[in-house]
Amino acid sequence: MEWLALGSIEEIPALGGRYVETPQGQIALLRNEKDEIFAVRNRCPHRGGPLSEGFVSGHTVFCPLHNWQIDLEKGEAMAPDHGCVKTFPVRIEDQQVWLGLEEEAP
């Protein structure tokens, strides 16, 4: 696992998100009211909507395209929808956000 520094938590709007371009594609970083940060692939399991543009509340992000609700801890769409999105580990140290990326399988 490689840990990458992304910058200050303040660069991610509270109750919203940003995304990072990585060799593994776009990853959304979402920040909730408790300043917890979640990282998931920036593609909604429904039709690929950019989750970084969604509303964040608690452990949920609401997709901006058709309002699917995704549980950010499990990376799963909430009922009645089905689907999942890959989650990535995040660490916060001194207000700095670190993203954990697995080495990509060759």
Place this chain on the structure above:
Amino acid sequence: MNPVSVQPRKARLVVVGNGMAGIRAVEELLKMAPDLYEITIFGDEPHPNYNRILLTPVLAGEMALEETILNPLDWYAEHGITLHTGSRVAMIDRVKRRVVTEDGRVAPYDRLLLATGAAAAIAPIPGNDLPGVVSYRDMADVAALIRDSGLGGEAVVIGGGLLGLEVAHGLRARGMGVTVVHRRAWPLDKQLDARGGALLQRAMEARGVRFLLGKESAAVLGDTRVRGLRFTDGGEIPTDVLVMTIGIKPRIELAQAAGLQCETGILVNDTLQTYDPRIYAVGECVQHRGQTYGLVAPLFEQAKVAANHLAEYGRMRYQGSVTSTKLKVTGIELFSAGDFMGGDHCEEVTLLDGGQGVYKKVILRENRVVGGLLYGDTGIGPWLFQLMRDGTDVSAFRDTLVFGETHLGDSGHAGESQAARLADGAEICGCNGVSKGSIVKAIREQGLFTLEEVRKCTKASASCGSCTGLVEQLLASTLGGFYDSTPKKKALCGCTDLSHQEVRDAILEEKLLSVRQAFAYLDWRHPGGCATCRPAVNYYIRTAWPAEGVDDAQSRFINERAHANIQRDGTYSVVPRIYGGVTSPAELKRIAEVAERHHVPMVKFTGGQRLDLLGVKKEDLPRIWAELDMPSGHAYGKALRTVKSCVGTEFCRFGVQDSTRLAIELERGLERMWAPHKVKLAASGCPRNCAESTIKDFGVIGVDSGWELYVGGNGGMKVRAADLLCKVKTHEEVLEVAKAFLQMYREDAQYLERTAPWVERVGLDSIKAVVVNDLESRRQLAARMDFALSQEKDPWAEAISGRLDIHAAPLRRIPA
């Protein structure tokens, strides 16, 4: 001679069971033959007949016990009925034709009516008789539950059917922690498919009810009182109260002991007679053509037929019933009927709006409705149920089936209430089988004014109450302006119990200046809110406090946050403002160059006479905006969109007014206006109306003497022709009325309510009163609009200058 008047002895009718079906049969009988029988009724509950259906509202604290009484003791006395409450019939002596009670009373009969109902089924597991194990059937159960819940603690409900969910809701409302244990994969599996079940589960969970699904109970734990429940998989859950709602068992012991044929229930024929023709039976205790029923609608039908025969009319036959169910958990709307799962040889029509929590599914077989389920919005339930029972061929309108009858071949009109458009024969109250025709007739002929009166007189909405809304609509449409309904409160979303209006009032009164402050002050259930409340509350704050209120970008829909319209592939479209649709060669050239330079995939004329650059990446937005050097067209917002114009007097040979200039003035005057929903205007230069002013939120048509102003038009999903608001002479007046009308809309309409439904809701007259007739209030409204507009800046210019961050670029680019 003195003739001895021989009073012939009245025939004696004995009724066993003082419940809903038995008493309904007696009521029907009294209507047809008030003097035929001397009636004696035995009931083993200590109460007069009450509405069992309403036990849930009582448990939930929404209703008092006394309100459920259907027939007070006076009623029995008035009709000369002998009532024995708290008295159980122990035996029927068919030879001597008499019944004997446990406490030794004897009552002879000529006709006997059995209406013993059903008892709650109890799971055959060890410990099921421990104190604290309760069933959910009668007032005594509810009293016990209310007492137990007073201590707080945990409750477990076995069985996630209708009764299980209702009791869970009730106990939760009384402050207990509640877990529903259900053996199937989703609750209410007899009424819902997996998807509907999931929606329901989520809604119940949002109310704090927990679920354990796919669990089989093995034993009740505890020595002197229940303390937990063990499952067949070995798992256990602690609890203080255990409610069993796993089904009901018809009470047939009495009939069986008397030698009457019984299977699951007491067997009856189409005249509701048992194998002994002197003995009738109705209600949950009977089995008719292999079927038993656990809902009041079919039982009331049975009661009617049995009464008809007891009254010696002998005409009616009971042929079985098709039933539909509803759930009585406040705030959850659910309707289910027939085959709702579908399968082979069936087709499904579905509609799912996860955001609004609406799910509708209709099952068709050979173009006929055979079942359906509605979740979240059950308005079309009665109509659908009617189609199902009538076996109507729906091929002509199956594509609009899920929207209900109002959509039938008339995408052209909106507005009337749903009930007003139902056919006279349509059934409104399913429990009591009351049609629209008979309700309207009663309202007219008997001069009814209130819901209570309609209930008394027709029984409509008197049982489970879920058709109350439809009955109110009928009152409103039949009585017109006389009907005064105190509007029922609907919560803004699942994060609060407050209505839109209550939230708005609080924002004004308490001067709440940000979404976060509002959520905290108003005790929002989720501190982060949801996709429904965040944009609404942000809008209410900005409208109430245009200067001080914080505009929270994260509480705006993505389009309004990015100031461009997001597309299906995550790119955006850019619509610059072109006032009145009038451009110039220089402007067109600049747009063309920008589009070319950035390889914009498509340039398109929009339906609103503007130019759209489609398929732009978010990262490129600020540069494109800078190069265009034009203001935002707000084509993405709940905001002023376009003011469409026609050619007008400048060039058109028919034009009588300068509509192009007025359109530009209107668009400049209202630019950057946020609103509850999008707002579209148009100005036409003569009554030929080429700018389609009559389907706009605010439309203007030039006539010789000035301008006609129209409001509340809509050309979208439901076309509505605008209403004529007034006629004015000058451009200045047009602008002032437009501002006043739109400011009133901004301050009054609910978020996401367009002008068309809003005008219908508040009524044109109330708008005229403040916008047309009262010049001072018109001026004030327009002034408030001007003030609000003066606080808004052009977002694109803000973004270009760095004062507004739309986060166009990614946070980081991590190289490989």
